[in-house]
Amino acid sequence: MRKILLKMAAAIGLSMVSQVQAEEGQWMYAQGSDTLPKGAMEYKLGVISRRGKDSGDYVFNDIRPEIEYGITDRLTLSAELMVFDHDYSVDDPELNPMYETQGGEGGRFERTQVGGFELGLKYNVLSVYKDPVGLAFKMGYENRNKYRLDGADINQDSFTISTILQKNFLDNRLQFVANLKMEMERRTSPGVLEEEIAFDGSLAAAYRFAPKWSAGLEFRHQSDYLNPQEDGVFNPELDRSSFDLSDFRIGSQHQRGNYLGPSLHYAEKKWWITGSVLWQVAGGGSQFSFSENDRNWDEHERVHVGATIGFEFD
Secondary structure (H helix, E strand, C coil): CHHHHHHHHHHHHHHHHHHHHCCCCCCCCCCCCCCCCCCCEEEEEEEEEEECCCCCEEEEEEEEEEEEEECCCCEEEEEEEEEEEEEEECCCCCCCCHHHHCCCCCCCEEEEEEEEEEEEEEEEEECCCCCCCEEEEEEEEEEEEECCCCCCEEEEEEEEEEEEEEEEECCCCEEEEEEEEEEEEEEEECCEEEEEEEEEEEEEEEEEEECCEEEEEEEEEEEEECCCEECCEECCCCCCCEEECCEEECCCEEEEEEEEEEEEEEECCCEEEEEEEEEEEEEEECCCCCEECCEECCCCCCEEEEEEEEEEEC
């Protein structure tokens, strides 16, 4: 009888932990392997303010309202809207596309626009609470009509594939996650065609140091591989990227950026909030990127400041 009661208590405790922690965002970019329970719904509002280039002043607020729904206990559907809020004026004429979009020297671009949408499916293969390690895969489709860097008009379709690993320790108080996402983008603008393969990798940890409170640390790497085609001509000094089924190749790395910083997370039973700061600690790219002093500035920023709030509904 004692063993039965202990098993029942463990099962109840496991259920409470998984319900409270399901899909909570502990970090800015990294995520855990949990999915929502069947029939549950969650609303998230995330804002990441990307601030500072190596010239002038630059602010890009990436605003993402998102709804997630648990189709089954293992499969979660998500739909996200992208709102891009730009306010910048850069001084260096080599810092493009921002310099051209603002109208050149002394110009400024200040606008809030709907940038596009994203649809995603996340499938949990292994439970972090029942199996030796948590494992999930996520697939997404994005459509964008505004460029995130400068707010200019584009037509972009992207497909993403993500692998998510998670391992918990100390009765789930300590969490470690590793994410790897590959994004295949086809982007067109007047006179330009870009087939881009991008990689986004994250390593993160979080520790619940008090009831409802967790502190975390996150490392993020992001890099792009492409050879833009301008007026039908490729750059002969770069290798072309392609993700056609009969012609898949990574191509030349255009840029890379590494970020590191802390996060703080607070959770109630039905809602949670997370704040994070990530600084660019290293970066670079090809001779055609705007990279100086071991940092990349055309695709990356000095610091990312983010906050996300989530509300769960049964």
